């Protein structure tokens with residue numbers, strides 16, 4: 001009995017092993033013999049090849065450039081661009097997406113910043129890249145994200161925008177390269193990478209559809225304001241550009257100094273002419289060259305109205321400006337009420353107030369990078385801020401609102 005069972009077990013084990021080996025052979029054949037290698041064709045799946053250190057310099061690092069371009073270096077260090085690799089949310093998302101190489105191409109645009117050189121895809125699958133080790137990988141340059149050379153170097157040459165300068169290193173003037181085209185090469189992409197993974201930034205298209213291109217106002221005019229100064233130690237003073245790249249103003253690390261631009265104007269509505277009290281807020285995108293919010297689809301603005309009686313909130317209403325997405329099973333935009341350039345929107349509420357009671361009405365506007373749920377989902381730390389407050393106003397209401 002015992003031995004009969006034993007031989008049955010051996011028979012079954014041999015049979016199962018046979019099946020496993022057969023599957024392994026078929027699988028192996030599929031991966032190593034029949035996979036088609038497809039080439040990379042998009043602006044965001046290819047990057048700037050390895051660059052040489054310019055003559056007279058010790059490295060491609062921002063710190064090296066900063067030895068002479070001191071002010072520009074200090075400005076850039078405060079910019080979000082300098083955080084494009086170290087960003088906590090970015091690192092969390094990269095890990096969740098199995099180190100997907102395309103996630104690195106706009107955040108680390110020079111090959112020297114990446115450990116692997118990607119030359120194609122197996123069967124067109126972004127999660128199966130054809131890669132080899134990059135012998136010229138520079139970890140400290142990787143740390144700098146969108147560093148000086150990311151915008152200023154191509155074909156082993158530093159690219160500048162002025163004639164008649166007196167540089168200590170070779171410079172090629174190319175104002176077309178250093179135009180809004182450079183910004184749009186990263187700030188405008190729309191591609192499905194997998195059913196539940198989509199890359200979508202449409203700041204470039206939003207700008208093109210708005211009134212600013214006709215006025216000759218591009219990304220650089222608003223995000224790199226003009227300043228007259230020597231751009232390097234020992235150089236003469238001339239018109240150049242600040243390098244803070246201010247944006248939403250939501251810092252990447254709590255308490256850290258961050259430069260910001262404000263796109264919105266706010267006007268209070270207080271109408272007591274009818275039996276109701278009508279209170280509200282007009283929000284106008286007067287200053288941004290694109291929609292507000294723009295870029296990352298998780299960004300949104302919340303407008304909160306609180307009606308208080310004797311220090312107790314008796315009614316609270318929240319309005320949202322932003323995109324809504326379904327992420328699963330297939331990524332799909334459900335709605336988008338982002339404010340277009342110069343667009344105004346009215347948010348209002350009618351209240352019935354009892355006579356002789358004391359009320360206050362409060363409006364608070366906050367700008368968000370993500371929801372608390374997404375912050376939790378990515379296991380981000382308390383140090384990573386998700387929002388900032390951008391407007392607050394309080395009104396006392398007795399018989400009439402007093403602003």
Ligand code: HEC
Pocket residue numbers: 057059060061062064065066067068069148149152158159160161162163164165166167168169171231232233234235236238
């Ligand atoms: C040893 C000093 C020094 C170092 C190091 C240095 N530069 Fe320069 N660079 C200069 C000087 C001087 C000029 C000319 C400025 C002028 O005449 O207005 C210049 C010009 C430029 C220009 C053209 C400016 C224009 O007005 O068009 C760019 C762009 C530039 N440098 C970028 C870089 C980058 C990027 C690095 C680091 C990889 C770097 N530089 C490192 C000294 C330096």
Ligand code: HEC
Pocket residue numbers: 080081083084085087090105106107109146150151180182183184185186187219220223224245246247248249250
């Ligand atoms: C190589 C790709 C790349 C280029 C080129 C580029 N950007 Fe960016 N930019 C990024 C990435 C990535 C971020 C976000 C980094 C992060 O949040 O970690 C960013 C962030 C920003 C922000 C800050 C957003 C915020 O809310 O803090 C502004 C503003 C901005 N870029 C403007 C520009 C302008 C203007 C240009 C052209 C002069 C430009 N960028 C060129 C990739 C790029």
Ligand code: HEC
Pocket residue numbers: 062065066069072073074076081146147148149150151152160161178179182220224231239240241242243
């Ligand atoms: C996101 C892209 C980007 C990054 C990063 C960046 N620059 Fe620039 N830089 C530009 C653009 C665009 C201009 C030209 C603006 C114009 O003339 O319209 C410029 C102009 C300059 C100039 C010419 C003088 C001036 O002020 O206009 C120098 C010098 C320079 N950059 C050096 C640097 C150094 C050094 C770093 C790193 C510390 C750096 N840049 C980082 C985009 C960038």
Ligand code: HEC
Pocket residue numbers: 180183184187203204207212217218219220221222223246247248261262263264287288289290292293294295299367
């Ligand atoms: C007319 C001025 C203007 C122009 C032109 C402009 N921007 Fe902006 N941008 C702003 C202002 C103002 C904000 C701040 C919006 C806010 O949050 O209130 C902003 C915010 C941003 C942000 C932060 C994202 C966010 O939701 O706040 C990015 C990224 C950005 N701009 C990139 C660009 C790029 C790329 C271009 C060119 C295609 C460009 N901008 C053209 C004024 C401008």
Ligand code: HEC
Pocket residue numbers: 044087089090091093094097100102103104105106107185186187188189197199201294295296299369
């Ligand atoms: C086409 C260029 C491009 C590619 C490819 C790209 N990014 Fe970005 N990323 C950007 C730009 C531009 C911003 C800034 C958007 C803004 O603030 O408007 C950004 C910002 C971010 C941010 C900060 C968002 C915030 O609200 O501050 C994270 C996180 C991020 N990217 C993750 C990823 C991941 C994960 C991938 C791969 C799936 C990826 N990126 C691929 C261009 C790119």
